Amino acid sequence: MANNKKMVEAITSRDEDFAKWYTDIVKKAELIDYSSVKGCMVFRPYGYAIWENIQKDMDRRFKETGVENVYMPMFIPESLLQKEKDHVEGFAPECAWVTVGGSEKLTERLAVRPTSETLFCEHYKNVVETYRDLPKLYNQWCSVVRWEKTTRPFLRNSEFLWQEGHTLHETAEEAKAETLQMLKVYEDFYRETLAIPAVVGEKTEKERFAGAEATYTIEPMMHNGVALQGGTSHYFGDGFAKSFDIKFQGRDNKLHYPHQTSWGVSTRMIGAIIMVHGDDDGLVLPPKISPIQVVILPIAMHKEGVLEKANELKDALKTKFRVKLDDSDHAPGWKFSEYEMKGVPVRVEIGPKDIEKGQCVVVRRDNREKIFTPIDKLCETVEKALQDVHDAMYERALENMKEKTNVALTYDEFIALGKEQGGFIKAMWCGDSACEDKLKEETGGVKSRCIPFEEEQLSNTCVCCGKPAKHMVYWGKQY
Amino acid sequence: MANNKKMVEAITSRDEDFAKWYTDIVKKAELIDYSSVKGCMVFRPYGYAIWENIQKDMDRRFKETGVENVYMPMFIPESLLQKEKDHVEGFAPECAWVTVGGSEKLTERLAVRPTSETLFCEHYKNVVETYRDLPKLYNQWCSVVRWEKTTRPFLRNSEFLWQEGHTLHETAEEAKAETLQMLKVYEDFYRETLAIPAVVGEKTEKERFAGAEATYTIEPMMHNGVALQGGTSHYFGDGFAKSFDIKFQGRDNKLHYPHQTSWGVSTRMIGAIIMVHGDDDGLVLPPKISPIQVVILPIAMHKEGVLEKANELKDALKTKFRVKLDDSDHAPGWKFSEYEMKGVPVRVEIGPKDIEKGQCVVVRRDNREKIFTPIDKLCETVEKALQDVHDAMYERALENMKEKTNVALTYDEFIALGKEQGGFIKAMWCGDSACEDKLKEETGGVKSRCIPFEEEQLSNTCVCCGKPAKHMVYWGKQY
Numbered sequence: 029m030a031n032n033k034k035m036v037e038a039i040t041s042r043d044e045d046f047a048k049w050y051t052d053i054v055k056k057a058e059l060i061d062y063s064s065v066k067g068c069m070v071f072r073p074y075g076y077a078i079w080e081n082i083q084k085d086m087d088r089r090f091k092e093t094g095v096e097n098v099y100m101p102m103f104i105p106e107s108l109l110q111k112e113k114d115h116v117e118g119f120a121p122e123c124a125w126v127t128v129g130g131s132e133k134l135t136e137r138l139a140v141r142p143t144s145e146t147l148f149c150e151h152y153k154n155v156v157e158t159y160r161d162l163p164k165l166y167n168q169w170c171s172v173v174r175w176e177k178t179t180r181p182f183l184r185n186s187e188f189l190w191q192e193g194h195t196l197h198e199t200a201e202e203a204k205a206e207t208l209q210m211l212k213v214y215e216d217f218y219r220e221t222l223a224i225p226a227v228v229g230e231k232t233e234k235e236r237f238a239g240a241e242a243t244y245t246i247e248p249m250m251h252n253g254v255a256l257q258g259g260t261s262h263y264f265g266d267g268f269a270k271s272f273d274i275k276f277q278g279r280d281n282k283l284h285y286p287h288q289t290s291w292g293v294s295t296r297m298i299g300a301i302i303m304v305h306g307d308d309d310g311l312v313l314p315p316k317i318s319p320i321q322v323v324i325l326p327i328a329m330h331k332e333g334v335l336e337k338a339n340e341l342k343d344a345l346k347t348k349f350r351v352k353l354d355d356s357d358h359a360p361g362w363k364f365s366e367y368e369m370k371g372v373p374v375r376v377e378i379g380p381k382d383i384e385k386g387q388c389v390v391v392r393r394d395n396r397e398k399i400f401t402p403i404d405k406l407c408e409t410v411e412k413a414l415q416d417v418h419d420a421m422y423e424r425a426l427e428n429m430k431e432k433t434n435v436a437l438t439y440d441e442f443i444a445l446g447k448e449q450g451g452f453i454k455a456m457w458c459g460d461s462a463c464e465d466k467l468k469e470e471t472g473g474v475k476s477r478c479i480p481f482e483e484e485q486l487s488n489t490c491v492c493c494g495k496p497a498k499h500m501v502y503w504g505k506q507y
Numbered sequence: 508m509a510n511n512k513k514m515v516e517a518i519t520s521r522d523e524d525f526a527k528w529y530t531d532i533v534k535k536a537e538l539i540d541y542s543s544v545k546g547c548m549v550f551r552p553y554g555y556a557i558w559e560n561i562q563k564d565m566d567r568r569f570k571e572t573g574v575e576n577v578y579m580p581m582f583i584p585e586s587l588l589q590k591e592k593d594h595v596e597g598f599a600p601e602c603a604w605v606t607v608g609g610s611e612k613l614t615e616r617l618a619v620r621p622t623s624e625t626l627f628c629e630h631y632k633n634v635v636e637t638y639r640d641l642p643k644l645y646n647q648w649c650s651v652v653r654w655e656k657t658t659r660p661f662l663r664n665s666e667f668l669w670q671e672g673h674t675l676h677e678t679a680e681e682a683k684a685e686t687l688q689m690l691k692v693y694e695d696f697y698r699e700t701l702a703i704p705a706v707v708g709e710k711t712e713k714e715r716f717a718g719a720e721a722t723y724t725i726e727p728m729m730h731n732g733v734a735l736q737g738g739t740s741h742y743f744g745d746g747f748a749k750s751f752d753i754k755f756q757g758r759d760n761k762l763h764y765p766h767q768t769s770w771g772v773s774t775r776m777i778g779a780i781i782m783v784h785g786d787d788d789g790l791v792l793p794p795k796i797s798p799i800q801v802v803i804l805p806i807a808m809h810k811e812g813v814l815e816k817a818n819e820l821k822d823a824l825k826t827k828f829r830v831k832l833d834d835s836d837h838a839p840g841w842k843f844s845e846y847e848m849k850g851v852p853v854r855v856e857i858g859p860k861d862i863e864k865g866q867c868v869v870v871r872r873d874n875r876e877k878i879f880t881p882i883d884k885l886c887e888t889v890e891k892a893l894q895d896v897h898d899a900m901y902e903r904a905l906e907n908m909k910e911k912t913n914v915a916l917t918y919d920e921f922i923a924l925g926k927e928q929g930g931f932i933k934a935m936w937c938g939d940s941a942c943e944d945k946l947k948e949e950t951g952g953v954k955s956r957c958i959p960f961e962e963e964q965l966s967n968t969c970v971c972c973g974k975p976a977k978h979m980v981y982w983g984k985q986y
Contacts, residue, residue: 068580101547
């Protein structure tokens, strides 16, 4: 693995070339490898361990709300995909199609799932008969395929990993409440686990999911002022139920159509982690999902007692934290760079002088702060340092988001901000998608991100056409 | 969900029609639902929860041996699959092929992975340079697709869930040791977690995995005398490395080919659980992987204090066990049948008379034994009952396997046993695959299961051709 190269080849500076900085990190922190199929990538152990930690935390949150996991087939017959008109229009153009099974041409081609609404509907039709069978609160962790023309690791892949929740309810009110509850789960997860703040709200009609009556979104802001659609939650009304003829006997003994939701987040979140928190030395990982939370680096390892003491520290920490002791023969300088590149939140250094003094050094990844601590207080010091790293990461990200959020009261202000500044633009909107189209075209890509739950009355007129404003909208370019 | 039907429609008796009994359980215990793609099934919450518990236990065992998880793409370009000659011959005939992406015909068709040796090799070539990069001990949890003509839930599916471990080593010895170590992990898991005994050993050349130098297998015996290939571990030598041109700089500064293994188990294990342990009332689940370990059923629920006490019991148990309190308004008789069908290992009954006496009743699923226990001793009683259930399940399964294992010293004995008795046949073999073919044909399907690690010298001659025997082999029909 030509380890020495790492010391030499520093990564591209974040401010110099953000896109190159991003792909440098993705490769040098050993998150992914490219495969020979375009847009399909290999999740290497370090990248996949981040995803496993995300899954564990999020799965717990889902299950606490009563959600159960299931697994649906990966193939969708073309006729099944076509049952809901808007849905098939949205997804058919980007499906991978299986046309041959074994040595025989199939009579009907099969889409590799781009999302699984249709499969869940088919199943619900089989298992729901009365209101006693509701709600169904199902989720699955799987990979999905969307045949993308341009791809970028984690952000846009032909195959990516995600979770998709699909729920079915007796009433519209219940389904709407579920849609918002799951958006809240995402928001909490982003803040509490990923240390990422975000804007949340409802998508405009133009940006809705194919087949949804309402789509809600969580939109974090990347360091470079580009937004990311970080997760979505959809309310379907009874549209899918009607298309798939799912009915249940209600409390009134009559047949009714149930109301439905779906919600999902994906490995794209790893892209957000990189672009919100990373710096010129590499990844900076939120402590809660970092595969290694604490790395112990012995200094002057050959000196008597150093390795023994380092092992004692490891034993003291390992019941509470994910710890690695690196006792390899690499130089300390290489090790420092390596674990900074990998974004390990806290490093513990221990050498002969420290041992003499009964202390060791705790170094935070996010701000390089050095904390000298008595060895017998190490556990508490590390625990506090991890919490401080998390809090400081969140604060910095929040500050970046605030700095990169501007108000546009006039059309010219909007275009100037959109072309030159990036970030979020808060501006009033009349509700007409023609204005969305125009603003996107004139700015080279600024789209409505969402209508936040708490709107401000910035003015009374649409920033684009001057007609009466219906909503305040967050706008921005996106990945 | 027509819950009342369950009470009425009992399942088919196991001894009457084993195949129908099996599919009855699979449906009535709500493990799966069929989808509209042949051989692809829906894992319902109860079935998937079993798989999640299996994953959790097994993943821990893998990681304890140093294995790391990764995720490889699901698509394999045809040219990549073709790089290893035996491998492509084994798998190409049963691949599902993607030929269209979006609206364009692909220039090269892509197999949906039937197994991922080729993808791992491609990646290893990118990341292995010197002996310092070895070993690579990787595993992935994913689904794979094999286009089967006849399918059966869990046992033979077009798409199924599994884990596939792939490791790369500096020396042949190390790789061979890994192959056997992982077989041992499987054997321990079957015994300690699934309460299933099995025969382990090496496959004959004829039954080897496509491309392997040696294949090892674990073969549990089903209740009806049919064997199941329950997991395999393969040693590849350096064959794949040569085909994929993977080389590393050795300690001697020269280039070498590394040695490779792969090993896997699948959702087929759930089929084994059903067919080894189940009875005429439904599933009997091994306590360690049962989604519900203890179900609490309040009797005369409307009487004062019963529900409160049932909730107290739940609170007392829930920190140690997976507990469900069923306080629904179904009749107690329905509940008894329901949780027996679902194979919940231990049921706790609590009613007004029990409360008066300060006791409750613990009922084992496997043998219906009733244990009266003081309420303040419930935790210990349940813990012991779960362990006893596990042990008794293992013993019964072991007894069944022993009963269904016979020795054939002559050709006529072999054919008679193979045709009439089922089960394992122990018999001597000359090493020639022509004898395997003949025995299979004459018995209507009896194949070599494995050469066990500890062979007995039953006689000196092959049971089929009479030539000098090389090995003692376990034979049997298989799913």
